[in-house]
Amino acid sequence: MLTEAEHRALRRALAIAADPAAPPGPNPRVGCVLLDPDGHMIAEGHHRGAGSAHAEAAALEHAARAGRPALGGTAVVTLEPCTHQGRTPPCAQALLAAGIARVVIARPDPNPVAAGGIRLLQDAGVELIDQVPDELAEAAAALTRGWEHGHAHGRPLVTAKTALTLDGRAAAADGSSRWITGPAAREEVHRLRTDCDTVLIGTGTARADHPSLTARRSDGTLLPRQPLRAVMGTGTFPPLPAVPGAGEALTLATHDPSAALAELFTRGRRHVLLEGGPTLLAAFLRARAVDELIIHLAPTLLGAGPTGVGDLRITTLTERLDLDLVDVAPLTSPDGRTDLRLTLHPRAA
Numbered sequence: 583m584l585t586e587a588e589h590r591a592l593r594r595a596l597a598i599a600a601d602p603a604a605p606p607g608p609n610p611r612v613g614c615v616l617l618d619p620d621g622h623m624i625a626e627g628h629h630r631g632a633g634s635a636h637a638e639a640a641a642l643e644h645a646a647r648a649g650r651p652a653l654g655g656t657a658v659v660t661l662e663p664c665t666h667q668g669r670t671p672p673c674a675q676a677l678l679a680a681g682i683a684r685v686v687i688a689r690p691d692p693n694p695v696a697a698g699g700i701r702l703l704q705d706a707g708v709e710l711i712d713q714v715p716d717e718l719a720e721a722a723a724a725l726t727r728g729w730e731h732g733h734a735h736g737r738p739l740v741t742a743k744t745a746l747t748l749d750g751r752a753a754a755a756d757g758s759s760r761w762i763t764g765p766a767a768r769e770e771v772h773r774l775r776t777d778c779d780t781v782l783i784g785t786g787t788a789r790a791d792h793p794s795l796t797a798r799r800s801d802g803t804l805l806p807r808q809p810l811r812a813v814m815g816t817g818t819f820p821p822l823p824a825v826p827g828a829g830e831a832l833t834l835a836t837h838d839p840s841a842a843l844a845e846l847f848t849r850g851r852r853h854v855l856l857e858g859g860p861t862l863l864a865a866f867l868r869a870r871a872v873d874e875l876i877i878h879l880a881p882t883l884l885g886a887g888p889t890g891v892g893d894l895r896i897t898t899l900t901e902r903l904d905l906d907l908v909d910v911a912p913l914t915s916p917d918g919r920t921d922l923r924l925t926l927h928p929r930a931a
């Protein structure tokens with residue numbers, strides 16, 4: 583059971599872990615807050631990308647520098663402390679060496695190389711709390727989603743997002759698709775872009791829409807965390823607009839989703855937002871390379887124009903690709919317009 587101080591500390595640890603200034607990369611986003619035995623905050627730290635201090639080490643260093651030893655105190659961490667000697671020393675041992683008496687962990691570490699912190703701390707007699715309220719556990723899981731997927735599957739997590747009319751059109755007959763959905767849905771796309779570390783489109787969308795693929799606030803200014811902007815295909819397309827502060831632009835000159843994802847994985851990318859268009863979405867669905875599909879469904883009809891998903895090469899009903907609907911939510915804009923967000927997971931074959 584968490585104390586009130588630990589509850590507050592975990593919220594703080596989750597907030598600092600999500601620091602948008604931390605560069606995207608292959609490492610998880612982790613936060614740590616240290617409390618003294620009376621529950622007062624001593625220091626905090628978060629991981630700022632590969633090669634930099636882990637959250638626990640950063641917090642212990644801040645505590646030492648402030649002359650506030652953590653002896654007998656509590657470490658509140660968003661992810662199980664590692665036991666792995668990599669470019670930085672193992673965190674579970676560092677907490678023990680500092681004399682931490684209690685550790686609160688919001689998320690166990692699924693990485694077999696680094697996991698074991700819970701066992702090590704318990705064996706050393708540290709009091710361990712690894713059950714936290716669902717809402718906080720979910721927030722901790724969201725921070726490490728792409729990283730965990732990378733460990734389990736050796737490729738980035740792929741969230742595909744498409745905006746559709748009620749009759750399943752992704753664009754009008756003349757190719758125009760801006761904007762099918764209202765401001766609230768568009769705002770959510772920018773949030774998705776900043777949460778993922780890569781935005782991926784096909785050359786067809788690059789040619790039709792000239793998108794900047796930046797993550798922006800509703801006033802047009804850039805959010806602090808910008809995704810890599812990747813265009814996939816072998817044909818030519820106009821360069822993505824050069825926006826100061828935008829993420830790097832990358833061409834993936836292939837039609838093979840696995841090869842494209844392998845290249846992104848090698849570059850340290852762990853969560854790809856696939857933003858279309860219909861041809862690329864179909865290719866990823868056919869390759870079973872979509873982990874989550876988000877559909878923004880607009881209450882409007884076009885009657886003609888490309889459908890949201892291209893050819894899946896399905897010729898009969900029994901070959902259909904079934905998805906599980908995991909969430910439905912209205913996206914209501916200030917002008918009262920409401921689109922629907924459907925979140926779906928392709929069913930395992």
Ligand SMILES: NC(=O)c1ccc[n+]([C@@H]2O[C@H](COP(=O)([O-])OP(=O)(O)OC[C@H]3O[C@@H](n4cnc5c(N)ncnc54)[C@H](OP(=O)(O)O)[C@@H]3O)[C@@H](O)[C@H]2O)c1
Pocket residue numbers: 743744745746751752753757758759760762783784785786787788790791814815816817818836837838839857858859860861862863865866888892
């Ligand atoms: N409503 C929405 O959410 C939404 C989102 C995005 C786009 N759109 C609309 O969609 C339309 C563009 O559709 P689109 O299907 O042409 O766009 P697309 O899927 O972005 O691009 C298709 C092109 O990507 C390349 N490509 C890369 N990998 C491929 C693969 N595995 N298989 C086949 N081709 C591959 C091919 O061109 P190469 O010859 O260059 O290889 C192909 O012609 C536009 O009207 C755009 O506005 C709508």
